[in-house]
Amino acid sequence: MGEKRNTSLIKESNVDVLIIGAGPAGLMAANALAKSGVNVRIVDQRPDKVAAGQADGIQPRTIESYGLAERLLREGNQMHMAAFYNPSASGGIELTDRVPDVTAPSARFPFEVTLHQGAIEAIFLDSMESLGVKVCRPLIPTSIQVSEDDDQLKDVNSHPVRVSFFLERRFVNENLVVLRNLNPFDDHEESEIVHAKFVIGADGAHSWVRKTLGLTMDGEQTDYIWGVVDMTPDTDFPDIRNRCAIHSNNGSCMIVPREEDKVRLYVQLDDRNAVDEESGRVDKSKIGPHELLDATRKIFHPYSFKTPESFDWWTIYIIGQRVASKFSVKDRVFIAGDACHTHSPKAGQGMNASMNDTHNLAWKLTQVLRGWANLSLLQTYELERREYAQNLISFDRQFARLFSGKPRTEECMDGVSHEDFLKIFQTFSGFTSGIGIHYAPSPITDPSYQAHAKKLIIGQRLLPQIFVRAADSRPIEIQDLLPADSRFKLLVFVGDSSDATRRDRIRRVAEDIRDVVRPYSPDGLTAVFEIIAISCTKKADVRHNELSELFGCHWSKILLDDKDVRGKQGGDGYVNYGIEPSVGAVVVVRPDGYVGMVAPFENVKELGAYFVGFMKGLSPNM
Amino acid sequence: MGEKRNTSLIKESNVDVLIIGAGPAGLMAANALAKSGVNVRIVDQRPDKVAAGQADGIQPRTIESYGLAERLLREGNQMHMAAFYNPSASGGIELTDRVPDVTAPSARFPFEVTLHQGAIEAIFLDSMESLGVKVCRPLIPTSIQVSEDDDQLKDVNSHPVRVSFFLERRFVNENLVVLRNLNPFDDHEESEIVHAKFVIGADGAHSWVRKTLGLTMDGEQTDYIWGVVDMTPDTDFPDIRNRCAIHSNNGSCMIVPREEDKVRLYVQLDDRNAVDEESGRVDKSKIGPHELLDATRKIFHPYSFKTPESFDWWTIYIIGQRVASKFSVKDRVFIAGDACHTHSPKAGQGMNASMNDTHNLAWKLTQVLRGWANLSLLQTYELERREYAQNLISFDRQFARLFSGKPRTEECMDGVSHEDFLKIFQTFSGFTSGIGIHYAPSPITDPSYQAHAKKLIIGQRLLPQIFVRAADSRPIEIQDLLPADSRFKLLVFVGDSSDATRRDRIRRVAEDIRDVVRPYSPDGLTAVFEIIAISCTKKADVRHNELSELFGCHWSKILLDDKDVRGKQGGDGYVNYGIEPSVGAVVVVRPDGYVGMVAPFENVKELGAYFVGFMKGLSPNM
Structure with missing residues (x-):
């Protein structure tokens, strides 16, 4: 991209760390770096922050580790119990078992917290704001270049990453803010150039940073299609406030109770019609929350769900399980969160994994920028977090297969038994709670003594x-x-x-x-x-x-x-x-x-x- | 007092509850009533809120009861251990015993919190402010009259209490606010008249409400003179972060560790010179924090206290133990807090007793004002809180006598032994923790079943x-x-x-x-x-x-x-x-x-x- 054609329109600036993407991974990084006094800037292409939906599960390890516990415990719901339902002899489903949701014995908080992503992001945003750091939005990146100059790359005080942005213009008309939809490939001026010592690409599953730098995703898409719907249910189902895994002859469902009286339902869909054959992507025009509720009712028979006045949020997705081939470029650009791993959301791992990525990275960047540690410390980010992501995907494959599979019944003897499912649920509890994460030997992890x-x-x-x-x-x-x-x-x-x-x-x-x-x-x-x-x-x-x-x-x-x-x-x-x-x-x-x-x-x-x-x-x- | 001589200068207003005095008792009442949606007004004659010093101990019961726990635990210090020092054989003092500071077995929080009064008041002030209620200050009351009309007194919707105030005028000169010191007995206009359904006099030990309504204090003053000093100590005394009771041959001392590295010392003074003979009051010009530190050093030998850069707060007092003869007038005016009971501060009871007074009163006023309960409910305030205050004074007499007494030594065999002192410390733990408060049978306390x-x-x-x-x-x-x-x-x-x-x-x-x-x-x-x-x-x-x-x-x-x-x-x-x-x-x-x-x-x-x-x-x- 572009020679500067009209310098008067171009803002240029230097920053120590530029974060692209203000989801949980980006905000965790921005807040951690700001608290450490690092010169940081965070941008996002969305005009507004998340209001509802998205990720919502907080692992026990996440509660204990970031100093967020007080607010998470005040605002969030707690899942202490997991209930399992399976087909009953008389048709419909029946309660098979209730077990602790978190079984990792060393968990300080023996439960998961559920809270919508916007509330979790607000904790970071409030903390950042008290430090004078705000998200710049909407700001669309158009190019990213990393210097090839070895001397520059070896000098921690250099700014070897150049990122350019379009500045979107806002036309304010009465109370309505219209965002002009600029196509990054139009023949427009670059409007802002940022020179950064380091860049974190935390820009989600369709990461522009990852794609632009040519990092590939390894793995594949499954055949499993699921819908998600958030609502305040009116039901006679007795475990509506527990995390539930339901295997029925009409598909599977997971319940995740949420703050106040809200509940999230993950509903397995059988309908290939929801997918656009050409793109392979879900076509949201073909299915909506009412169809999800219909599927829910079939799964939950003989329990009933009344149609709620409104749905808080809903979506449909096909489970894909992929990990980026590399998590960094020359240890100057790092990708984190959904940008480097995608998987099923039902195990409640996504947001935690994303925040843990940048939690791992932020202190290393701080130590390097302060001149305490060598640049080589940054190599441990990919080492530690990529191995974790691969373990996550491997777990998710087993979990998704057992969850999306048919239940074992007399008619379907090779289906998934409760014992099989419970075993994986409990075996991986150390992992899914975040408690059992184990980093391999490296310069910062020395098991000698x-x-x-x-x-x-x-x-x-x-x-x-x-x-x-x-x-x-x-x-x-x-x-x-x-x-x-x-x-x-x-x-x-x-x-x-x-x-x-x-x-x-x-x-x-x-x-x-x-x-x-x-x-x-x-x-x-x-x-x-x-x-x-x-x-x-x-x-x-x-x-x-x-x-x-x-x-x-x-x-x-x-x-x-x-x-x-x-x-x-x-x-x-x-x-x-x-x-x-x-x-x-x-x-x-x-x-x-x-x-x-x-x-x-x-x-x-x-x-x-x-x-x-x-x-x-x-x-x-x- | 007055006919209205110049109506144009007089503001008149009606209010459901008028609170005079914005210390812990008044603020507890104002906040509780505001939260219940009661039309409340709170005034104080001091131009500013408390910045340091004053009361600082929060009982276990107080932590568990008012929904304040989160902030008290975040901001305050915790006292878990009490240490006792007595004269050693080699001169000076030595550690005799360490025991739990709170022994009441059912205490949910088995410790006391210490935090300066200003921080505690701030919790109420912040909560009130979020409800739109602020303290009107400085406002000096000049007259209070309760109607004699029985019909009016029986009508909960009437406003039988008339309180008049001077409005002080402020002359703002650059950054300096000068308060004109108006003498209430000057021939001035009344400036504001408030007609209240109920009045709470929470205006401290020298309560104007109490005196004006002719309520007497029963009890007497002791000979014990104590000094109090707040500072950040530099000492080799190993129990400086525990609550300590020190009996030495040079007087007694109590340590109350506080937030951050601060400590409060209560130091027994032997010097009748500190008292003005005519008034019987302490003459603060004769003694100061340096004299208190000198007395401290004599008591603590062989441990040393360096002279701190500054003292945060200090005062001197003579212990008086008194209870008001009545706590209310016609169940329309109530006095609360120090206005109706004064005693030694060392058992950490004062602020708790004061807040408990109005905590007891606020819900009763709310129920009456909402029309749920009869006016007679208000009689239980005096019934319950006066008996409590009498018990408090009775405890305080024993405690002060043992604490201010000489320690038992070979030379002074009738002195106070550690066993005597520990016994009263632990016997009264149920009482001093606030846990053991027991209200007598009444219309709201029925032990039949x-x-x-x-x-x-x-x-x-x-x-x-x-x-x-x-x-x-x-x-x-x-x-x-x-x-x-x-x-x-x-x-x-x-x-x-x-x-x-x-x-x-x-x-x-x-x-x-x-x-x-x-x-x-x-x-x-x-x-x-x-x-x-x-x-x-x-x-x-x-x-x-x-x-x-x-x-x-x-x-x-x-x-x-x-x-x-x-x-x-x-x-x-x-x-x-x-x-x-x-x-x-x-x-x-x-x-x-x-x-x-x-x-x-x-x-x-x-x-x-x-x-x-x-x-x-x-x-x-x-």
């Missing part, structure tokens, strides 16, 4: 655990001390600090730790690292200030492995983490809450060997 | 208990379904609703309940009453809609006495409440969360006998 904290799986998120604060005996969930603030956290399990001999050893270890990480903290130790010390001294005996002095940290960062004053919460933290109190350990928690490595208490210099792998600094052996 | 719910003490707040919601198995703390929304809640413990014979009985009881309360609900059943049904059917078997149909209530109001899906929360509700599942019971919870009565499941007509005692309605036997 796993034996020093046997039950904290390196590469998984830190297990939730309640400790009590030494200074005031307040019970504290350790995850709440690990916000995604771009800093690595060093959890120092010191053993029993009430013993004077042991305390001398702790003093030496504390000094060693500070010596080891100092070369990587150009902006001061606590700017780059947070040190939290966890003692097994009991709350009746501890003198918190002895430890906070040793580690030079605030009183609130000294914890005890003890129960709270009522004996109801906390305790057994060393046991739950598989750490020997007489030995001790240093656990490195990544900025995204995942365990990055464990260092032996006797040899904390190993921390240096870990950080030197991706961080900038003087020799770790200085 | 206590045997039907043996462990729900009638006259005390409903015990917290987690049930699971029938429709979606979500664990629900029952207290969260009992907001102070002016409505009585009927908790119907139906037994096992999965049994068809039992369900027929439940159906008849449900009909009886609706028949009994209908005469008292002129605005519709759910406007005046909330019905919540609690079944002991298990979550695996329940069909929630069978019960919600019987009781005509929303699906969210049907609960089960069962554990949550992980088996970690809930269960044993019938046992904990002392209700026999094969029998059942109907528990009446007052709008303020207290158990008002229990009706036998077999004879729900007793509900009518209760409500006819104070509510307006047709014959309950219709």
Whole structure:
């Protein structure tokens, strides 16, 4: 694309990170980067934000990880129970089983939250706005170019990505805003050019960024067609407020109860007529919410659904299961969210996977932009998130096949049995809850010393655990001390600090730790690292200030492995983490809450060997 | 006082409730009444709201009762542990014991929250502002008159209280606002007259309302002088983040840790010089925060306190223990908070007692103003809150005497021992936590059928208990379904609703309940009453809609006495409440969360006998 023909019409600007697409993945990134003080810009081609519909399920891991819990719990619905219905002997369906919706034993929030996508996006938008960052919309990108100049690409301070946009013009006529529908291939001027250090393409399943950069999607489309409809139902079905999986002889259905009295129904459609034969795409003119309700009624017999006054949202889709061949271009442009993986929405993975993509990416970009980490750190994004996406697709294939399959009945003995379906539902609970995500070994995931904290799986998120604060005996969930603030956290399990001999050893270890990480903290130790010390001294005996002095940290960062004053919460933290109190350990928690490595208490210099792998600094052996 | 001499200068207005004083008691009342849609006005003579200091302790009961928990927990400090120091053999003080700060076993929040009064008032101010109610300030009242006309007093729609005010004039000079100090006894015009149906005098210990209406304070002043200082300490004292009671040979001290790193110290003063002999009042010119810090250092030896850069707030007071002889005048003017009880602040009771006063009063005023209840309901305010205040003073006398007394040492064998002090600290925990408040029998507290719910003490707040919601198995703390929304809640413990014979009985009881309360609900059943049904059917078997149909209530109001899906929360509700599942019971919870009565499941007509005692309605036997 274009030489500048009329410079007076062209705005040019530099930005550290340009985000294209303001869905959950883009907003997660924009908010995280803005909170880290990164110079960020986010654009979207849609004139307005999402009002209803779209994704709506929030995994247990998503609730616990982003500091969103308070608002999600206030605004959202909770799914605690899953119910399963199957054909009854007398015709129609009957209740087969009710089981916990989330079975992952370590889930801190043992349920999923459901809330419409607009409300979830609003949480990010409100937070961003308080930081002065807004979505620029509508803004349609027309070209993207990544420099081929190796020197430029190696210089983190360069702006090697050039993105141009049309600025759409608005004609305001009374209260009506008409958007002129500009065709990007018309012979128009480029209206704005942005030079970015990094670009995140979070522009959805039909990603312009992905297509323009020539990244392909691997995988295929299934034959399964499903409809989705959101409404406030009037029904005698007794499990309408539980997540339900219904296998009937007239097709399958999933119920996802939502905020207030709303419910989402996923309804399997048998009708190839809904698909346009030429394009292979769904033709929404052939089927609507009333047809979806008719299909629902057939599936739910003998239960009834009255026709509601209105439908909140509806759509039809064909399940496709695809992963992008690459997630980045020269580690300067990254694609995230639906732009790099598409799958069935019913397992409630889409929005979570998308937000997790950019949650994984944002802290890495921040560390690189601040000059703390090397550019090579960014390679771990594709490494970690593409493997996850492939696992997701693999799970989704099995789940979709069993869900869209006929139920096992006397007439259909090779159909799907309740036992088969329940087994996959529960086997994958660790995965679908987001709890079980496990990143492979890499420069930021080093399992060498796993034996020093046997039950904290390196590469998984830190297990939730309640400790009590030494200074005031307040019970504290350790995850709440690990916000995604771009800093690595060093959890120092010191053993029993009430013993004077042991305390001398702790003093030496504390000094060693500070010596080891100092070369990587150009902006001061606590700017780059947070040190939290966890003692097994009991709350009746501890003198918190002895430890906070040793580690030079605030009183609130000294914890005890003890129960709270009522004996109801906390305790057994060393046991739950598989750490020997007489030995001790240093656990490195990544900025995204995942365990990055464990260092032996006797040899904390190993921390240096870990950080030197991706961080900038003087020799770790200085 | 006055004939109107110049009507053109006089504003006159009518209001349903006029509140004089915008401290915690007044703001609690204003917010509660505004939320109930009552026409309310609140005035204060101070030009600005409180910025620091004053009261700061929030009891467990206060956290659980007003819907403030989320913000209190976010902004406040929590006190979980109490530490006790006494003279050591080697001179100075030493740690004697650490015990839970709150020992009341049924406390839902087993700790106190500390937060400065301004932050607590801000919660109310923000809520009121969202309802369009603001504090009018500064406004100085000059006269209050209550009509002597019995007919007018009996008519709830009359405005028998006349209050006049000076309107202070502000001279704005650059950024400086100068308030002209008008002497109320000058020969000025009355500037505003308010005619109120009811007045609440919440104007503090030196209450103008109380004095003007000639209500006396009974009780006396002690010899104990204490200083209070708020600061961010720099100390090696290891319990600086716990609530501490220190008895030393140089006087006593209490530590109350606060939000962020702040701490409040209550320091006993030995210096009669601080008191002006003529007035008997403290002379603040003779002593200041540096003198308080010096006294602190003597008490804390061998621990050190560095001199802070600044003090946030400080004051000196002489403990006085007094209760007003009457809390109301003709049930049209009520005094509340410090206006009717003063005592030592160290037990953290003041602000809680004040807010509880108006929490008790607001729903009664609302019910009367809406025409639901008779004027006689208002008599229960003085009945309940004066008895409470007397108990508070009685507790405070013992506590202050033990706290201000010399510690027991070899030289002073009749001093206060740790055991004595701990005993009163723990004996009164039910009281000081606010959990154990027990209202005496009255038209709204009828213990006749206590045997039907043996462990729900009638006259005390409903015990917290987690049930699971029938429709979606979500664990629900029952207290969260009992907001102070002016409505009585009927908790119907139906037994096992999965049994068809039992369900027929439940159906008849449900009909009886609706028949009994209908005469008292002129605005519709759910406007005046909330019905919540609690079944002991298990979550695996329940069909929630069978019960919600019987009781005509929303699906969210049907609960089960069962554990949550992980088996970690809930269960044993019938046992904990002392209700026999094969029998059942109907528990009446007052709008303020207290158990008002229990009706036998077999004879729900007793509900009518209760409500006819104070509510307006047709014959309950219709």
